[in-house]
Amino acid sequence: MKKKLMALILCMVIALGLTACRMPSDGKRDADNSDVTQSQTQSYEAKDITVAALKGPTAIGMVKLMEDSKEKKTANNYDFKIAASADEFSSLLIKGDVQIAALPCNAAATLYNKSNGKIKVLGINTLGVLYIVEKGNTVQNVADLKGKTIYTTGKGTTPEYTLKYLLKKAGLDAEKDVNIEFKSEASESAAMLASSDSGAVAMLPQPYVTTVMAANSDVRIALDVTKEWEKLSTDGSTVVTGVIAVNADYYEKNKAAVAKFMEEYENSVDFVNSNVDTAAEYVEEFAIFKAAVAKKAIPYCNITFIKSNEMKTRINQYLTILYESNPSSVGGSMPDDNFYAE
Template sequence: MKTVKLSRTLTAVLALLLALCLSLPLTACGGGSPTETATGTGSETVTEAARDTDTATGQTVDKNLNVNVAVLSGTTGFGMAQLMEQSSKGASALKYTFRVESDASNILPALLNGSVDIAALPTNAAANLYAKKAGTVQVLAVNTLGVLYVVTGEGVNVSSFEDLKGKTVYCPAQNPTFIFTALCRKNGLEPGKDITIDNTYAQPAELRTVLAAGKVDIAVLPEPMVTIARSANDKLTAALDLTAAWSAAFGESAALAQGCVVVRTAFAEAHPAEVAAFLAEYEASVKFVMENPAEAGTMIEAQGIFAKGAVAAKAIPHCNLCFITGQEMADKLTSFYTTLFGVAPASIGGAVPDNGLYYGVK
């Protein structure tokens, strides 16, 4: 092993440098590490360099905070497409990790265990989660109004609910079934007695396939499945618009609020600036999708929200996408939940949610 001998001059220089270093703050000798500030629950640390001002909200946000967002495929997720595209290019105000799921039941446990922070869900799923564990989530915005239609096959004539008496109507599970049940009862048809509602094909995509193939005669389908089915079988008819039927049954001011975006309450309380930034970005995304259906369709396909972008683009004008927050959101959802509770209490967890469900509403 070689021993390196230092000259007296070099030794003196090193001693002087050491003395200067010891006289400075530790951060000056340690490579210039930024000061760390605790945030959230205390388990997360945020560097000052990671903080930035969001131009949309004017608030300081943590650019390094990873926001986990779950998106339900189909129309409930359409409005998220442009934000997902921006995020994939590093052009969003926040750092996001997105996941797309075909079934809300895959998202609810993730909200409960904290692996998802924000999610686009059916409105009844949000109510059920709130009933199961109050305070876990809050609704940030309503993002989808009515998109359901009764579609009939060749030779089946339906122009009113009365025409459905004695018939079997195939319907996707969860929200579509609850909505259709409410409308049937309001129109004097008791499911199981006057009409059969069959959930054999629980997912809209599989129901659309069998309807287009002529294996079922009457089905409740959402857009864009209606568009796809009718493209595959031009003998199909969109016989009843359930959004119009809802207004006729429950009043013009009643909203058929089918989709929403929720946030984990703990996340919202720990990161209010980031929630505000998300809402600003999401509102802009919804607006973009509504105003630019062709370009949005390409994004929807690229982000895995729906397999056929061209079909999504054609369906967007009929999907009733929206961005409703605050008191208006609370009023519309309370009215909707009250109606569902009156005909199918279990569909919203057995009780109409109180204002604790609504973000920013006292």
């Protein structure tokens, strides 16, 4: 009997010891942690956020987020506006009627300077999307552009400065060694290329590159402008095409909502790059481009998600080169540190 009693007492002691190992010393931590988690979940309230983007690569990275928003699966309530030009929403972003926007990097810098700091940059969403395309097979490097007529768009904007930077780095004079013929739209440059003789050259953005190549089998990608930039530059810089900007006042008052957006946007970028076929269907669904074009173009669009210090370094390097080419390309002066969100 005594042996049975001793065995029972020993079992009770072991059981109590195991319980003590599982329970914090005050016996409340698990409950407290549960309460904190529940409180954190319940404390966030979805915000209504208007997001603008350009009809092109700067919008393609967010199509999964657009789809999730349509299905009511997002943390915030998003209203997406796709525009042909940043001019359509720039003033709205400054006023705060549009809270977040995807726009060209230099346009964001210009807007920051002209508005006295009423916007901030959250991240880079698109690197280089420009390509030198040729009807023929004579251009193998930038130096081979000597003597060529180059059809392109963007006189007085980023494409012009980018092209002239490459030519200069390759030892060519943009005024003497080549003939740059500016057109008002990328589709016009593509049409000029298609109707020209063999050896014609154009600098086009994606997905227009894909469109013109699909229509004419004689056209090929001769140079990836981003790769050529990186090969010729001596400062480690690269082309930064698109950024995500936010109204500065909205950002200061709604950092949690902006953080939620950034988290969901990053997931969208990952999805687009990993699931091209499905992403292409979304691109057509939201009237950005036809799915067949998007499917071929997405791998060449350099859609990305870069934030924090790397974002700041890359943007600053790129804007510095544009500023040295023409100060007005970034709004007259280099943006200060307040240009970058924390």
